[in-house]
Amino acid sequence: MTELLFRGGTVHTADGPKQADVHVTDGVITRVEQRLPVQGRVIDVSGMYVLPGGVDVHVHSRDPGFPDKEDFASLTAAAAAGGITVVLDMPNTVPAVDTAGMLESKAAMARSKARVDFGLWGLIRSSTKTDQLEAMAAAGAIGFKAYLAYSFSVSRKQVLYSPGTDDPDLEPPADYGTLAQLAPAVAHLGLPLAIHAEDPTVLAAFRRPISSYEDLLASRPPEAEAVAVSAAAAVARESGAHLHIAHLSSSLGLQAAEDAMRIGTTLTLETCPQFLLLTSDDFDRVGSAMKMLPPIRTAADREALVDGLERGAITIVGTDHAPHTDEEKSLPFEDVPAGSPGVQTLYLSCLQIAKDLGDVWLAPRWVSEAPARLVGLEGHKGAIAPGFDADLVIVDPKAKTRVHAEQMRSRQRHGVLEGMDFDFAIKDVYLRGESVANGAPARGRMVRPAMVVG
Numbered sequence: 001m002t003e004l005l006f007r008g009g010t011v012h013t014a015d016g017p018k019q020a021d022v023h024v025t026d027g028v029i030t031r032v033e034q035r036l037p038v039q040g041r042v043i044d045v046s047g048m049y050v051l052p053g054g055v056d057v058h059v060h061s062r063d064p065g066f067p068d069k070e071d072f073a074s075l076t077a078a079a080a081a082g083g084i085t086v087v088l089d090m091p092n093t094v095p096a097v098d099t100a101g102m103l104e105s106k107a108a109m110a111r112s113k114a115r116v117d118f119g120l121w122g123l124i125r126s127s128t129k130t131d132q133l134e135a136m137a138a139a140g141a142i143g144f145k146a147y148l149a150y151s152f153s154v155s156r157k158q159v160l161y162s163p164g165t166d167d168p169d170l171e172p173p174a175d176y177g178t179l180a181q182l183a184p185a186v187a188h189l190g191l192p193l194a195i196h197a198e199d200p201t202v203l204a205a206f207r208r209p210i211s212s213y214e215d216l217l218a219s220r221p222p223e224a225e226a227v228a229v230s231a232a233a234a235v236a237r238e239s240g241a242h243l244h245i246a247h248l249s250s251s252l253g254l255q256a257a258e259d260a261m262r263i264g265t266t267l268t269l270e271t272c273p274q275f276l277l278l279t280s281d282d283f284d285r286v287g288s289a290m291k292m293l294p295p296i297r298t299a300a301d302r303e304a305l306v307d308g309l310e311r312g313a314i315t316i317v318g319t320d321h322a323p324h325t326d327e328e329k330s331l332p333f334e335d336v337p338a339g340s341p342g343v344q345t346l347y348l349s350c351l352q353i354a355k356d357l358g359d360v361w362l363a364p365r366w367v368s369e370a371p372a373r374l375v376g377l378e379g380h381k382g383a384i385a386p387g388f389d390a391d392l393v394i395v396d397p398k399a400k401t402r403v404h405a406e407q408m409r410s411r412q413r414h415g416v417l418e419g420m421d422f423d424f425a426i427k428d429v430y431l432r433g434e435s436v437a438n439g440a441p442a443r444g445r446m447v448r449p450a451m452v453v454g
Helices: 072-081 100-111 130-138 176-189 200-205 213-219 222-239 251-262 273-277 280-290 299-311 343-357 360-374
Strands: 003-013 016-025 028-033 041-044 049-052 054-059 084-089 117-120 122-124 144-147 151-153 158-160 192-196 242-245 267-271 392-396 425-431
Touching: 003 392, 049 360, 054 072, 054 343, 054 360, 072 084, 072 343, 072 425, 084 343, 084 360, 084 425, 100 117, 100 130, 122 130, 122 176, 130 176, 144 176, 176 192, 176 222, 192 222, 200 222, 213 280, 222 242, 222 251, 251 267, 251 299, 267 299, 273 299, 273 343, 299 343, 343 360, 343 392, 343 425
Parallel strands: 003 041, 003 049, 054 084, 084 117, 122 144, 144 192, 192 242, 242 267
Antiparallel strands: 003 016, 016 028, 049 392, 151 158, 392 425
């Protein structure tokens, strides 16, 4: 039996921050109380914050398919360094996770490399059938993702953004009709239905060559996000499905989502640090690392999203961690692939945002509690309480961190937040009571939701 006692820290609990000790037995939290008697090895965390491990609901491992961009080892090493103890990987790897067999194959590969725990989203294609959803759920999918406006290469088993292409190999994107057909089954399974919220007809109307950041913004207008949110919300409301909007980027999209929630739609909103910290005006400083989809928009959009987060309309901050190689991100702008790493800086950036809003303890709610609840992990992840996994992040609130490329563990080291300063430093990270922040063997496990099938 292994016993640990984290002594003297300020612990984030369900009732708010408390001075308390945390006792851990065999990787599970057993007591959270003041002045506990010494049992096992004592870890002095005096003056530190003790936070629950983060759950990033939106990462792209690139593995399998493009391990030169990122694989599960580098992804989870970056996550561990940043206090993220669960990563939920999107299904658009190659081959895509569109069947139970593919999910099981990817899970086996991930187990051999993962430094932290992981879960897998399943893909909804326009050809997906109800029995395929049921099989993926039985295999452990934590939810399903539909990429509105993105086609599917049948031969390559790959999700692609290829508008206007008359290619017989390309299956049309999942659309609102697809969602209407499948949402009742998703609701029955008790899993979230996530969407990449960009309406293809709006994108088609604004399509143009992309040679500058202004072109990028003009080609992905906020109307595309708002239309997709509204239409998918109508489907979710009718079916009873839990709709999750990934990487919300605009004021207009937020308004559409809040309109839907006011009339009873079960809906959660996720935004990303880059949308809360940066605006389109930062492009001259940041450069091509800022190329992502949806794009970082105006100051008014940023202010609306921060306000939505502060008010509780937006409850989750994920990253859309989507690395490429540094060489690819150095190409001419029109050839630069979209995406940036982010998982290593998620917790620090949210602590800073929360501090700037006047309550640093909001951060673990956005990064840990609400994400765990979204995907049915709230019984053992996302909180510091007896019976929960001892996934703990030790944060020094008096130290500072500057984001430097040489400290990044992802394959793409030059990310969108490079050079930013945060008023906190992560001192250590524990996964089920074992330190993982500074390198660890592959001990990550696959997490499964506590499904409620009605």
